[in-house]
Amino acid sequence: MRSKTLRVLAIMLAVVLSLTLIGCGGGAETPDEPAKTDAEQKTMELTFVSPFPANHHQQLQVIEPFADEVYERTNGRIKINIHAGGSISTGTQVLDDVLSGAVDMGWTFPGYTPGRCPLTSMFEFPVHFRSAEEATNTLWSLFEKNETFQKEYSDFKLLSIFTACVGNAYTSKSPIHGIDDFKGLHLRSASSMVERTLKTFGATAANMPMGDAYDAIDRGIVDGLATDHAAIDTYKLYEVLNYATHGLELYASPQIFIMSLDSWNKLSPEDQEIIDSIAGRQLSLKSAEIYDDLYNVGYETMVREGMEIYELTDEDKKEFQSHVDEIVNGYIEELEAEGIPAQQVYDDMIKYRDSYR
Numbered sequence: 601m602r603s604k605t606l607r608v609l610a611i612m613l614a615v616v617l618s619l620t621l622i623g624c625g626g627g628a629e630t631p632d633e634p635a636k637t638d639a640e641q642k643t644m645e646l647t648f649v650s651p652f653p654a655n656h657h658q659q660l661q662v663i664e665p666f667a668d669e670v671y672e673r674t675n676g677r678i679k680i681n682i683h684a685g686g687s688i689s690t691g692t693q694v695l696d697d698v699l700s701g702a703v704d705m706g707w708t709f710p711g712y713t714p715g716r717c718p719l720t721s722m723f724e725f726p727v728h729f730r731s732a733e734e735a736t737n738t739l740w741s742l743f744e745k746n747e748t749f750q751k752e753y754s755d756f757k758l759l760s761i762f763t764a765c766v767g768n769a770y771t772s773k774s775p776i777h778g779i780d781d782f783k784g785l786h787l788r789s790a791s792s793m794v795e796r797t798l799k800t801f802g803a804t805a806a807n808m809p810m811g812d813a814y815d816a817i818d819r820g821i822v823d824g825l826a827t828d829h830a831a832i833d834t835y836k837l838y839e840v841l842n843y844a845t846h847g848l849e850l851y852a853s854p855q856i857f858i859m860s861l862d863s864w865n866k867l868s869p870e871d872q873e874i875i876d877s878i879a880g881r882q883l884s885l886k887s888a889e890i891y892d893d894l895y896n897v898g899y900e901t902m903v904r905e906g907m908e909i910y911e912l913t914d915e916d917k918k919e920f921q922s923h924v925d926e927i928v929n930g931y932i933e934e935l936e937a938e939g940i941p942a943q944q945v946y947d948d949m950i951k952y953r954d955s956y957r
Contacts, residue, residue, distance in 0.1 A: 645679045646704040646863060651691035651712075651809070654684040657834065657894065662887050663707065663857075666878060673874050678867070680705065691809060695858075699755055704863040709855050711791025717752045717854075718935055719945050723763060724793035724851035725931075727917065727924050732888035732895075734956050735763040735852040740881040741952035748945050753856075757864040759875070760857035762884035764828055765895035767794070767850040771824030772817055775843040777910050779919050788813050788825035794851050796931070798826060800923050814840055826850055829898030830891055838905040846899070847912035848920070855887070 648667065652659060659682070667680035683689075689697045694708035695716055710717035711724065720739075729735040739761050742749045753761075769776050769787065776782060783802035789795045795805035806822050810831060816822045817840040824841060832838055857879070864872065902909055928946075935942035 643676055643679055644866070645681055646859075647688070648680050648682045648705040648707070649687075649689040649694060649697065649703045650682075650684050650707040651686040651689070651694065652684060652707070653811070656684070657830075657890055658707070658855075658887055659684055661890055662883065666883065669878055670875060673878070674871050678871055678875075698858050698860050701860050701862050703860070705759070705857065705859045707855065707857050709790065709853060711793065711853060714792040718940060719749050719752055719942060720761075720854050721791070721793045722928075722931070722942070722946055722949060723854050724791060724797075725924070725928050726797050726851060727849050727920060729763070729766055729852040729953065730849065730957075732763050732765045732852065732891040733885065734953065735766075735854075736761075736884050736888035737881075737956050738949060738953040739763065739854065740884060741955070742945070742949055745952075746945055746948050748941055749948075753858070755861065757859040757861055758856065759859055759879040760884045760887065761854060762887040763852040763854050763891075765830055765891040766852050767826055767828045768848045769824065769826055769845045769850060770832065770837065770841045771843045772820075772841050773823060775908060775910055776845040776848075778916055779923065785823045786821075788816060788822045788827075790826075790853065791851075793931075794826050794853075797850065797927055800927050801920075810835060813837065817841065828853075828891075828895060829902070830894035831898070832907075833894065833898040833901040838902055838907055842907060844902055844907050844909045845912065846909050847917070857883075 648663065650656075650659065650663070663682060667682060670678050670680060689703055689706060691708050691712040694703075694706035695710075695713050697703045698706045710720045723729070723735055723739065729738070743753070743758070743761065769782075771785065771787075774781065774785075776785075779801055782798065785803040787798055787803050787805055788808050789798055789805040790807065790810065792807075795807060798805045805826075806816070808816060810827070813822075813825050813827070814835055814837060817824060817837070824843075825837075827837075829844075832841070832844070867875070899909075932942045932946055
């Protein structure tokens with residue numbers, strides 16, 4: 601009896617061992633696959649907004665390639681969904697929408713929201729910069745080295761800051777050859793600093809989005825506008841303009857790509873490092889280079905379309921300079937009165953600018 605019992609137990613043990621082997625897969629052994637990290641398992645989708653049309657050169661040549669490179673280099677962990685044309689956030693809303701976390705990322709002009717970035721507005725002083733590249737390098741040197749300037753963007757992750765090509769003046773009915781020719785003109789501007797300059801020169805200003813400028817000129821609501829050669833070609837403004845003043849260097853208008861700090865902090869250190877390697881000064885200079893190239897394209901377009909282009913002489917520029925000093929000194933005094941050390945930031949701006957000449 602005892603022998604029979606031992607035999608049953610042996611059989612049962614053999615069955616258990618067999619089932620255990622089957623449960624473990626049996627057959628040939630396979631190596632364990634490494635567990636995927638959270639970053640590898642999930643795709644974080646980020647919303648990027650801009651007020652500019654989807655066919656804008658910065659959208660096509662900078663923003664979309666940036667989003668594609670981020671997606672590729674993070675192995676699909678970060679997908680940036682781009683919403684252009686103000687479909688989600690207008691130019692005046694982008695800063696607040698990114699700050700509140702309503703959207704993750706945005707592209708806009710700081711000049712669209714007067715008073716928010718008062719030190720950045722100094723880049724729109726007339727007769728200060730010769731190209732987008734020069735102004736953009738100056739912006740980055742100031743951002744990297746001046747703590748006061750850094751504070752303007754301390755609520756955001758700054759991905760890119762750059763300027764468009766230098767601005768000039770364009771009119772439909774009468775040319776601008778000197779400062780007296782500004783008197784009585786009603787011109788479109790895009791920021792409070794440019795508006796200040798136009799008023800100092802004797803014109804009145806109408807702040808409006810670039811997309812509204814064509815119709816406003818065509819209907820005679822404004823006599824022309826302050827913009828740059830690139831916009832003349834991009835927005836086909838040569839169809840409603842007849843005159844251009846070249847060499848005025850009216851302003852260099854800063855633009856920014858920013859990201860919500862909350863969204864930035866949700867990224868892994870690895871993905872933050874990847875984005876930093878794509879963004880920053882190099883991405884900004886790419887934008888500036890495109891603008892400087894389009895400045896030349898715009899000039900060629902104006903020639904081809906028969907616009908009359910007046911080249912400012914050295915004497916003309918001297919005439920403007922006394923008014924430029926009035927604008928610069930007056931603005932710096934206003935900021936200093938508010939407790940903002942604008943003079944020190946301005947002095948650094950000029951020092952860095954001159955280092956690129």
